[in-house]
Amino acid sequence: MAADTQGQVSDTLKRFAVKVTSSSVKERKEVLEELKECVKGKDLPEPVIKGLCKLFYLTLHRYRDAASRRALLSAIEVLVQSQPDAIATNLPPGLLSCGVVSRGVMPGKSTASGACCALPWTCLIVRIVFPSADNREGAKWKKLVEVQSVLLAEVVGGASGNALKSISKCFNKLWKENPGLVDQYMSTLLSLDQSCVCVPLLGLCVDFCTAHKDIATINKHKASLLDLYVKTVLMSKTRPHQHILEKSGSMLRHMSHAEFKEQLLPTLQKALLRSPENSMP
Incomplete structure (x- = not known):
């Protein structure tokens, strides 16, 4: 240089x-344009x-x-x-x-x-x-994906409905323009250390796949999604925040009766005995 x-x-x-x-919007725009x-x-x-x-x-x-x-x-x-x-x-x-x-x-x-x-x-x-x-x-x-999952959990938990819609559109546009990207998001999120913080972004991924009738991608990750839900939400030692519980619904909607009976029900029964205040909505 x-x-x-x-x-x-x-x-x-x-x-x-x-x-x-600066508190002046005009000054901000000018200095950002200069930058x-x-x-x-x-x-x-x-x-x-x-x-x-x-x-x-x-x-x-x-x-x-x-x-x-x-x-x-x-x-x-x-x-x-x-x-x-x-x-x-x-x-x-x-x-x-x-x-x-x-x-x-x-x-x-x-x-x-x-x-x-x-x-x-x-x-x-x-x-x-x-x-x-x-x-x-x-x-x-x-x-990058981990940071996005943490930020989205904040938005889901504390932002207005319109703000959440705006952010959801941002992700949906990104995934729609890049075929296969949502699959990679799910794979990456599920490869991170298990945490319920990932649930909102995974739920958004599942909602996108559902809207676009991409059931194959959901089925590909269903076992891992249920495992994450069981270990980080259902078996949590502390009560998960309400927004985590609500976004879990996106994943649970695709669970069959057999999967519920075999994978979730036994764990749910144990959780109810151990910590009913955490397991009941």
Whole structure:
């Protein structure tokens, strides 16, 4: 990078750091547009990428209006296109520690709002950085899907109905445009450490498959889905949050009477004896 160009980039980034959290929507849009032009086609050092990610996180609880969020998403898209690997490595993990994830408590409106803002960023990364089935593997891909599952659990638990519909459309559009992607999502989620936090995103996957009559994909993962439900929801030592219980219904609707009798009923009976307050809705 030439010295004069490097100086321009440095000045732009400094202005962005100062104005990104401005209360003025006009100022936000101006500085984000300036950032877009600055980073387009540039190969920025990784420390700069990390710094930008930290600044992006600051917007999650500040940008409440659609115009600011659209402008930010547009800037992030340009950055992802310019440096896909660096963004995929640095942006998603930090979303788990920037105040948009509830820790052991029911998600609230504040965390859910931040998660609603962050999820479209992650969908951008999926679309641009992981466009083909061949590269949807490895640590970065797994971490990205894990982060999405945690963020969606926040949205399902604390966001308004309209916000949840908007995020659901975002995922549905992504899966519809990329045949086979929803199958890979389910495989990846089921390969992670078992947690009931994955249930909302898995439920959304199942709902998508149901709507598109892709019963083969559901049947492919049904045994693993039921195993996850039994171990993380039915046998949970603490009562799962209501939104987890509700999203479990998407998976349970595809269970046959025989599967219920053989796989769920014995466990349910044990759970009722051990912790009836956790097992009964």
